[in-house]
Amino acid sequence: MDSLITAAARALAAGDPLGALKRVALRDDAPALALRGIAMAQLGDFPRAKALLKSAARAFGPREAVARARCVVADAEIALVSRDLGWPEKALETARAVLEAHGDRVNAAHARNLQVRRLVLIGRLDEAEQALDGFDPMPLPPASRAANALIVAGIAVRRLQTKTARAQLALAREAAREAGIPALTAEVDGAFLALSKPAARLIARGEERALLLEEVAALLASGALVIDACRHVVRAGDRLASLSTRPVLFALARTLAEAWPGDASRSALLARAFRARHADESHRARLRVEIGRLRAELRDVAEVSATARGFVLVPRHAREVAVLAPPVEGQHGAVLALLADGEAWASSALAIALGASPRTVQRALDALCAAGKVQPIGRGRARRWMTPPVPGFPTVLLLPGPLPSD
Structure with a gap:
């Protein structure tokens, strides 16, 4: 790995996507494409990020299985952050197995976190807890420990275990400060703020x-x-x-x-x-x-x-x-409750999370849009739905380590 790639990877790990782009923006080799994709994801341009990561995965050679697996993990996180829950779970599980087999425990743990976050998001808490059972996050870097603590806190909140949730959020805050990533600290603070809002x-x-x-x-x-x-x-x-x-x-x-x-x-x-x-x-x-x-x-x-x-x-x-x-009731209250997290959801993801048919969800979205309660973004398969924007912090893409091959 050359010095520019190394510097760009470190910049991304520290939450500095612009610093990473300064080093690799004009390069089109596989490691640079991967890092550019991660940087664009951290900046919120998810379609461009996905395209760059797919190009990087194709550009990596057959002997660079770890690099391709990291691309799959990054692509899965983009899908999760953009609330596209239809991504193939088997591909992420395969990527995690490859990373573990090659000793990349940091990115393997990150893949596990993504799997658990998806389970929590769609309400499969028992499976999420089983996936975390026996997992020790302490040897991981601070950003990974913070991400793990946020997941455990999210499960505890849904289980109404408020003491556990606050304890885990305190651990997440400490790890986020140690990591020195402002966006991660903001996400933890936002989770603390959610506990003070009516449930x-x-x-x-x-x-x-x-x-x-x-x-x-x-x-x-x-x-x-x-x-x-x-x-x-x-x-x-x-x-x-x-x-x-x-x-x-x-x-x-x-x-x-x-x-x-x-x-x-x-x-x-x-x-x-x-x-x-x-x-x-x-x-x-x-x-x-x-x-x-x-x-x-x-x-x-x-x-x-x-x-x-x-x-x-x-x-x-x-x-x-x-x-x-619930805090929000009435017709289509469940859809509004999911959209209240401030993220842009795909209609297919809402259907998965609610256990409803895509057509039922689409009718609800059309009715809410006509009432001015939700708004669409994009067109066709790229269309997402969200509530009218209010000040707050979105979930951000956080890679726990360099993406390209060592």
Whole structure:
């Protein structure tokens, strides 16, 4: 590796893409193309970055397997940052195996981090934890340790383990400062800031207020009967009834909980569960059937008793009843929640993360765009969707080491 390539690689590792480009911008050999691709990615020009990395991967010879594997890792990170979740997982796993076999533990660890970040992003937390099980980040450089701590913190946040999340973010902040990369420090600070923002809404006894993540964890640990509209479950302490595949039953349970300690009228239940404006005998008959099914689902945590004007929820063990609702609700609220991270998402990535069909997601995006709540960027297959921009820090591409061959 010549001196210019070495200097450019060090500049990229330190988060200085302009310094790297000054050294390799006019070169078109394979290592220079790879470094130019990384630099363009750090500057946010993802299409140009992907093209340069693909050119570099083709230009590397058959004996330069490590260099090609590093190109695959960099390309996968660009896809992740640009919220294109359709990239081939097997290619990244193969690249990671090549890097481990050749002793490039830093970039192999980075590939592992990318795999886990994708799993976390699409909600597959158990698989993410299994991938990290037994992995020790301490021998890695500071930037890699910070990235690993951010991932662990992200899992902890989704598990409502706030103490673990804050401890991991503290480790990430220390590692980021040691690395001396301003963009990485900004990303850690942004993660800390997210913990101070409302994570959900509490609806109880006719009142509504925002909850921080710690307050959500405290509510779930309090033993109260919680109708969790974030996960579509009903829980009381360790007892849990999942209604994630029973939207009508969950709508009934939520209406009953919002009316507690009073009862919910039959008209209110019909309007919420069946969207019936003018109830007839068939609607009332169906309501009786669904209430019977709800009683069976909630038998371990609550009873549903009939009253003169409707039905009332009676907890079996809890003293309080509360509804835990997402910060953003309404039609297409799940799409807006994903776009709230400030990144530009591909519609296919949104479909993967939501477990919905691409056509369903596209209809939601078109409706939100017409309402001015989201905006498209680019055209055709390069089109991405995001919420109107606000001040903040985007996720940045951070390679833990030089990309080209040694």
